[in-house]
Amino acid sequence: MGLLNGKKALIMGVANENSMAWGIARALYNEGAQLGFTYVGEALERRVRPLAESVSSPLIEQCDVGSDEQIEALMGRVRDVFGQIDILVHSIAFANRDELNGSYLRTTREGFLTAMEISVYSLTAVVKAADDLLTPGASVVTLTYHASRQVVPNYNVMGVAKAALEASVRYLAADLGPRGVRVNAISAGPVRTLAASGIAGFRDLHRQFAERAPLRRNVTIEDVGKTALWLCSDLSSAVTGDVIYVDSGAHIIGVSPSDAIRQ
Numbered sequence: 001m002g003l004l005n006g007k008k009a010l011i012m013g014v015a016n017e018n019s020m021a022w023g024i025a026r027a028l029y030n031e032g033a034q035l036g037f038t039y040v041g042e043a044l045e046r047r048v049r050p051l052a053e054s055v056s057s058p059l060i061e062q063c064d065v066g067s068d069e070q071i072e073a074l075m076g077r078v079r080d081v082f083g084q085i086d087i088l089v090h091s092i093a094f095a096n097r098d099e100l101n102g103s104y105l106r107t108t109r110e111g112f113l114t115a116m117e118i119s120v121y122s123l124t125a126v127v128k129a130a131d132d133l134l135t136p137g138a139s140v141v142t143l144t145y146h147a148s149r150q151v152v153p154n155y156n157v158m159g160v161a162k163a164a165l166e167a168s169v170r171y172l173a174a175d176l177g178p179r180g181v182r183v184n185a186i187s188a189g190p191v192r193t194l195a196a197s198g199i200a201g202f203r204d205l206h207r208q209f210a211e212r213a214p215l216r217r218n219v220t221i222e223d224v225g226k227t228a229l230w231l232c233s234d235l236s237s238a239v240t241g242d243v244i245y246v247d248s249g250a251h252i253i254g255v256s257p258s259d260a261i262r263q
């Protein structure tokens with residue numbers, strides 16, 4: 001008997017087999033959940049469709065979260081196929097590559113608004129559109145990064161977007177809590193994905209991470225999937241509005257031992 005037998009989940013944000021959302025999807029599927037997937041554009045559809053079919057998904061739909069019409073159309077399909085859903089995974093972020101290197105001071109108005117729309121407002125937009133599809137006891141999970149709280153070189157507008165995303169999680173949790181719907185974020189350590197490849201210096205950050213983190217290792221999408229499974233199951237029944245770190249403990253470190261030796 002799986003932890004999620006009979007549960008239905010909508011997974012938004014698989015781009016390929018390296019995606020955080022794919023690690024989450026596999027963890028949920030292994031515990032019995034039935035999964036629906038979204039993608040953006042034909043190029044990603046070619047990647048996502050075989051992955052979705054490998055877990056017998058009955059729903060694979062295009063949805064650009066920059067479009068209210070596409071979000072509405074998606075939720076219509078979700079209603080037709082699933083009736084209601086117990087789990088909504090939002091694993092989506094976007095900023096123009098130009099904004100993800102050098103000084104934050106160079107952030108453009110257009111770049112700021114794009115990052116906020118796709119990486120932050122989209123959570124509110126999809127939860128709003130899915131509101132009457134979410135069962136009592138449903139769980140919403142999004143993905144964030146510690147650059148929301150501390151400065152990480154080159155993250156720039158995406159750090160600001162993640163701060164706003166974490167605040168959105170708290171406001172949505174307060175709104176949906178009275179009917180038993182929980183909303184949480186996973187703050188993951190660096191993983192080499194398509195989205196991460198747009199951040200200048202990411203390879204070095206990823207390499208150095210394991211030296212600094214208490215567990216002395218990088219995190220995997222399987223690590224993220226296991227915590228998402230906990231958040232999507234009844235095991236976390238009284239946890240909402242929170243940010244759960246899956247980062248080998250890196251966020252607790254002020255000055256690492258190797259930095260102290262160098263000083």
Ligand code: NAD
Pocket residue numbers: 012013014015016018019020021039040044063064065066091092093094118143144145187188189190191192193194195196
């Ligand atoms: P990814 O590239 O695999 O996933 C990002 C997804 O966002 C893609 O599926 C892409 O199609 C989707 N997306 C972008 N613009 C969209 C739009 N307009 N409409 C709908 N979908 C859109 O990369 P990932 O690293 O798995 O990213 C998933 C989440 O994890 C993001 O929120 C990211 O910030 C977060 N995160 C990533 C890391 C990391 O190191 N990779 C660390 C912490 C948090």
